[in-house]
Amino acid sequence: MSESSAPLSVALLTLGCARNDVDSEELAGRLAADGFALVEDPEDADTVLVNTCGFVEAAKKDSIDTLLAAADLKETGRPQAVVAVGCLAERYGAELADSLPEADAVLGFDDYTDIAARLRSIVAGDRPHPHTPQDRRKLLPISPAERQGTTGVSTGSTTEAFRARLDSGPMAALKLASGCDRRCTFCAIPMFRGSFVSRRPSDVLVEGAWLARQGARELFLVSENSTSYGKDLGDLRLLETLLPELAAIDGIERVRVSYLQPAETRPGLIEAIATTPGVAPYFDLSFQHASNTVLRRMRRFGDPESFLGLLDQVRSLAPEAGVRSNVIVGFPGETERDLEILCDFLTAARLDVTGVFGYSDEDGTEAESFDGKHDEDEVRARLAHVTDLVTALNADRAEERIGSTVEVLVEELDTDLPGHVEGRAAHQGPEVDGSTLVRGLDRLGQEVKTGDLVRAVVVESDGVDLVAEATGDKR
Numbered sequence: 001m002s003e004s005s006a007p008l009s010v011a012l013l014t015l016g017c018a019r020n021d022v023d024s025e026e027l028a029g030r031l032a033a034d035g036f037a038l039v040e041d042p043e044d045a046d047t048v049l050v051n052t053c054g055f056v057e058a059a060k061k062d063s064i065d066t067l068l069a070a071a072d073l074k075e076t077g078r079p080q081a082v083v084a085v086g087c088l089a090e091r092y093g094a095e096l097a098d099s100l101p102e103a104d105a106v107l108g109f110d111d112y113t114d115i116a117a118r119l120r121s122i123v124a125g126d127r128p129h130p131h132t133p134q135d136r137r138k139l140l141p142i143s144p145a146e147r148q149g150t151t152g153v154s155t156g157s158t159t160e161a162f163r164a165r166l167d168s169g170p171m172a173a174l175k176l177a178s179g180c181d182r183r184c185t186f187c188a189i190p191m192f193r194g195s196f197v198s199r200r201p202s203d204v205l206v207e208g209a210w211l212a213r214q215g216a217r218e219l220f221l222v223s224e225n226s227t228s229y230g231k232d233l234g235d236l237r238l239l240e241t242l243l244p245e246l247a248a249i250d251g252i253e254r255v256r257v258s259y260l261q262p263a264e265t266r267p268g269l270i271e272a273i274a275t276t277p278g279v280a281p282y283f284d285l286s287f288q289h290a291s292n293t294v295l296r297r298m299r300r301f302g303d304p305e306s307f308l309g310l311l312d313q314v315r316s317l318a319p320e321a322g323v324r325s326n327v328i329v330g331f332p333g334e335t336e337r338d339l340e341i342l343c344d345f346l347t348a349a350r351l352d353v354t355g356v357f358g359y360s361d362e363d364g365t366e367a368e369s370f371d372g373k374h375d376e377d378e379v380r381a382r383l384a385h386v387t388d389l390v391t392a393l394n395a396d397r398a399e400e401r402i403g404s405t406v407e408v409l410v411e412e413l414d415t416d417l418p419g420h421v422e423g424r425a426a427h428q429g430p431e432v433d434g435s436t437l438v439r440g441l442d443r444l445g446q447e448v449k450t451g452d453l454v455r456a457v458v459v460e461s462d463g464v465d466l467v468a469e470a471t472g473d474k475r
Helices: 018-033 057-076 086-092 094-099 109-123 189-193 201-213 238-247 267-275 292-297 304-317 336-349 376-400
Strands: 009-014 047-052 081-085 171-175 218-222 254-257 282-284 322-329 353-358 405-413 421-424 436-439 453-462 465-474
Touching: 009 018, 018 047, 018 086, 018 109, 018 171, 018 218, 047 057, 047 086, 047 109, 057 081, 057 086, 081 086, 081 109, 086 094, 086 189, 171 201, 201 238, 238 254, 238 267, 254 282, 267 282, 267 304, 292 336, 304 336, 322 336, 322 376, 336 376, 353 376, 376 453, 405 436, 405 465, 436 453
Parallel strands: 009 047, 047 081, 171 218, 218 254, 282 322, 322 353, 436 465
Antiparallel strands: 405 421, 405 453, 421 436, 453 465
């Protein structure tokens, strides 16, 4: 085949969360099905597709920097076009295109279904007009029940498995739903991701089985709010029935649920996650704060007593359950007393991992107009204080796990240290919750490969990371 007739090649660079990872694999699947060659290195690609994140300022900056770095390759290498997609592109449209002329196009979610034709046109020299952002919450009926039969916003998710794995690791993200119906005053995500739309269980199961055939051993269920799954399909307890079916897929050893809204986390769901064989007893509970006053300003609900009661329910069923959360400090109107309430709660909660974010205004959100804002120095001081606290608390929680037995999903073999592998125990979510180093496999004469589950006893901790000695059991 001559160079002129060779298929166009594309490299996908993904920023942000696991939901974006799924979107990128769906885009890759569409492109591969339409004749594009997928390559890993952007220097080897005719076009570079950057799936951006538009959540917080740091993520936006990372997305811009990635786009600029990709655009530089056009001067020195093969790429002919750099295209922005994803949340930042959807959120800002023409504004992003005007401020970033280095990008050859800025495409919105509605372009995903015809992405191959869009890229071919751009490589040929066309410059499509950037889309006009809109509040996507207005595109579907307000009532979740009236959304049945709709696909909502096109973010690459369809009933067909238009997906190509871009990561050969043993963990794969699996999308439960898109969008969010909550109206947290600090969050812009619903405006550009749209209203909450569940995927049908049959589609989730088909894709889960496909991922297993591609080598996935752990399914990481992702959405903007997993506790809402099924409400638009007429059954709010649909996740409880779906979990054992996913865990029963041949080849799948572990199913993990992400992003649980505390105010919606019902007893039946807690029981399903804590006790279903093959489901990790792992609770990603987005508390955001603990002071009732601050939570009300955030348009969220709860207080230390209700949150600690929720954790008691979890640990009564699964004492070794993993619990992670995120909190925002320096929110408009947050007093010293509010901060103290938060710190007291975090001390009592014994969380495995806590992400701490300093408040900053997000375009178009209700909190942007709030009074009582703290200056940047004060937000930074509060952020540093709470970060120092949770760093120590999370390390203490990891130390409590010394002596416990864990099952570790092997993700990396240490070629420099025979008999050592690294992976994640059930309480450790992908990328953000630390890892476990298992040693002693050579002493036991045990050979393992990526994707195996090995049993080990925790002997050391280092921050949130663990060191464990293999016991000889694997599967």
